[in-house]
Amino acid sequence: MELKARRSELIEVAKGERPADLYIKGGTVINVYSQEFLEQNVAIYKDCIAYVGNIEASIGENTKVIDAKGMYISPGFIESHAHPWVIYNPVSITRKVLPFGTTTSINDNLFFHLNMGANRFKELIMDLKSLPGNFLWLVRLVSQADFPGEREWYNQKEIQELLNLDEVVGTAEVTRWPLIYKADPQLLETMDYAKKIGKISDGHTSGCSYERLNAIVASGVNACHEAITAKEALDRLRLGLWTTLRNSSLRPDLPEIVKLITEGSVNTSRIIMTTDGPHPAFIEKEGYADGLVRQAVELGVPVLNAIQMVTINPATYLRLDDYVGGIAPGRKADILLLPDLVQFRPELVIAGGEVVAENGKLLTSLPEINWKKYIHRKPFTIPKSVLKKPELYQYPHTSSNNPVPVIHFRSNVITQRKDTVLPSKNGFADLSGHDSLLQAVLIERNGEWIAKGIIERFATNLDGMASTYNTTTELLVIGRRSESMAKAASRVHEIGGGIVIVDGEEIVLEIPLPFTGMMTASNSFDEALEFHNQLLSVLQERGFPFHDILYTLLFLTCDNLPGLRLVPYGLYDVKEDEFLQSSTPLKSLTFS
Numbered sequence: 001m002e003l004k005a006r007r008s009e010l011i012e013v014a015k016g017e018r019p020a021d022l023y024i025k026g027g028t029v030i031n032v033y034s035q036e037f038l039e040q041n042v043a044i045y046k047d048c049i050a051y052v053g054n055i056e057a058s059i060g061e062n063t064k065v066i067d068a069k070g071m072y073i074s075p076g077f078i079e080s081h082a083h084p085w086v087i088y089n090p091v092s093i094t095r096k097v098l099p100f101g102t103t104t105s106i107n108d109n110l111f112f113h114l115n116m117g118a119n120r121f122k123e124l125i126m127d128l129k130s131l132p133g134n135f136l137w138l139v140r141l142v143s144q145a146d147f148p149g150e151r152e153w154y155n156q157k158e159i160q161e162l163l164n165l166d167e168v169v170g171t172a173e174v175t176r177w178p179l180i181y182k183a184d185p186q187l188l189e190t191m192d193y194a195k196k197i198g199k200i201s202d203g204h205t206s207g208c209s210y211e212r213l214n215a216i217v218a219s220g221v222n223a224c225h226e227a228i229t230a231k232e233a234l235d236r237l238r239l240g241l242w243t244t245l246r247n248s249s250l251r252p253d254l255p256e257i258v259k260l261i262t263e264g265s266v267n268t269s270r271i272i273m274t275t276d277g278p279h280p281a282f283i284e285k286e287g288y289a290d291g292l293v294r295q296a297v298e299l300g301v302p303v304l305n306a307i308q309m310v311t312i313n314p315a316t317y318l319r320l321d322d323y324v325g326g327i328a329p330g331r332k333a334d335i336l337l338l339p340d341l342v343q344f345r346p347e348l349v350i351a352g353g354e355v356v357a358e359n360g361k362l363l364t365s366l367p368e369i370n371w372k373k374y375i376h377r378k379p380f381t382i383p384k385s386v387l388k389k390p391e392l393y394q395y396p397h398t399s400s401n402n403p404v405p406v407i408h409f410r411s412n413v414i415t416q417r418k419d420t421v422l423p424s425k426n427g428f429a430d431l432s433g434h435d436s437l438l439q440a441v442l443i444e445r446n447g448e449w450i451a452k453g454i455i456e457r458f459a460t461n462l463d464g465m466a467s468t469y470n471t472t473t474e475l476l477v478i479g480r481r482s483e484s485m486a487k488a489a490s491r492v493h494e495i496g497g498g499i500v501i502v503d504g505e506e507i508v509l510e511i512p513l514p515f516t517g518m519m520t521a522s523n524s525f526d527e528a529l530e531f532h533n534q535l536l537s538v539l540q541e542r543g544f545p546f547h548d549i550l551y552t553l554l555f556l557t558c559d560n561l562p563g564l565r566l567v568p569y570g571l572y573d574v575k576e577d578e579f580l581q582s583s584t585p586l587k588s589l590t591f592s
């Protein structure tokens with residue numbers, strides 16, 4: 001990490017030979033190293049802490065003294081596993097969570113790399129360096145749904161170059177973890193490279209048994225946030241993984257997994273917490289890293305341990321503890337003044353030595369990013385007229401006697417194969433007698449391929465919807481009426497990405513997501529929140545039975561979760577690793 005303050009200057013301030021810029025006086029320092037509360041002052045010079053103690057020698061004429069009487073002085077919180085694209089974007093999420101005290105976030109680069117490639121992504125990293133706080137990255141080794149040309153797009157040499165950047169702390173989760181289990185040479189080599197240059201590899205081992213976990217840990221993976229029971233969390237801890245307890249909008253599991261601590265006697269020094277990319281309404285209600293500490297303490301975790309789990313523990317895991325995670329000389333001055341240890345909402349947030357927020361209000365400016373310059377790999381080149389063809393949205397089915405493998409939603413994101421006998425009409429499945437079934441297709445933006453399926457238990461009364469908000473960022477079109485689906489698809493094409501819902505011929509909701517098809521191009525978090533709330537309520541009115549629509553859309557097209565998925569190569573049975581219906585080149589279907 002680059003520091004503005006020189007070490008020699010910090011030494012002078014520590015000795016009282018040079019005046020501090022800021023001096024926080026009269027508060028109680030939360031010492032996450034020694035696990036103590038200490039009545040001490042903190043002197044700050046430029047972007048760093050220079051001194052922690054009771055001597056006031058560094059207060060000079062121009063030193064700004066902050067009275068922290070009655071307050072706790074905490075290290076800034078760290079979100080070590082962020083996904084900065086849940087309709088919000090890197091800037092709008094920072095706007096929201098910096099005043100809540102998250103001064104460091106470690107961000108997945110999935111959709112940035114997927115849409116702009118490694119070199120453009122490098123430019124984005126540089127542009128986002130001007131964000132207040134520490135906005136750092138983990139880089140993907142592959143996407144979340146294999147596609148033609150994936151390994152060239154995620155090429156090893158470029159990824160290694162990214163890993164060498166100061167702003168990149170390691171490799172990101174590999175959701176398709178069987179690749180690691182099978183010792184994929186390209187992935188192992190890159191993870192090894194990361195280790196050699198002192199960086200980490202985040203993991204993702206959902207549903208992985210203890211026995212299989214051994215093989216994953218042997219690959220060099222450092223952490224996992226996918227435990228959904230205290231037992232699974234303990235397995236991970238015991239095998240030497242940094243164990244990240246998740247409380248996300250999709251999986252609000254903390255009450256269960258925290259029993260690892262509250263009903264056990266484990267050492268918490270390798271336990272971390274994450275919100276794992278929650279939707280905007282969750283952040284609005286629960287906060288971010290602050291919400292994790294608040295809830296952990298409510299659930300019975302000792303307060304100092306809970307704070308360590310979002311400060312020094314993630315900093316140590318990320319190999320950033322020389323810079324962030326604690327209040328000590330030579331560390332970055334990322335500091336919160338907390339009025340209490342119940343709400344954990346800071347009265348003052350200092351990031352890099354600057355007061356950036358007070359009483360929940362951001363006081364600093366945010367960069368204006370020209371998102372357009374990054375819209376790069378995938379504009380829609382498929383002619384819009386093609387999207388109007390109704391047969392595009394029908395599942396091929398020639399024999400009424402053969403059952404069709406339907407994607408049945410068991411929960412928000414978990415699906416199962418449900419073979420269903422359906423009549424065939426003009427070579428397609430006839431859904432007219434089955435109210436609970438919808439057509440679903442995934443169309444490559446350039447018309448290279450189309451994958452088709454039928455889904456059940458999504459939103460029974462949905463005429464048509466199209467969305468680039470899914471893990472491929474291609475065009476996902478769902479509905480019961482081909483004409484409405486066509487209209488929704490055409491509109492998303494026109495706006496260059498986003499989510500559109502159509503009733504009959506009428507557009508009832510339009511959410512433009514021009515930045516990669518996942519994010520708004522606005523700095524407003526409130527706009528993202530409003531879009532999310534509208535989407536959920538419009539779909540719930542049409543029968544969507546679950547609590548988190550964005551994750552349903554996101555993961556319908558991934559290739560790692562059970563059971564059937566719609567992915568670039570077709571309708572895919574994840575467990576069997578089998579394609580039940582291959583995707584077809586769209587051009588051969590429609591351009592002739």
Ligand SMILES: Nc1ncnc2[nH]cnc12
Nearest residue numbers: 083110144175276277554
């Ligand atoms: N694997 C994932 N991909 C995209 N967004 C996510 N948010 C949480 N997990 C995610």
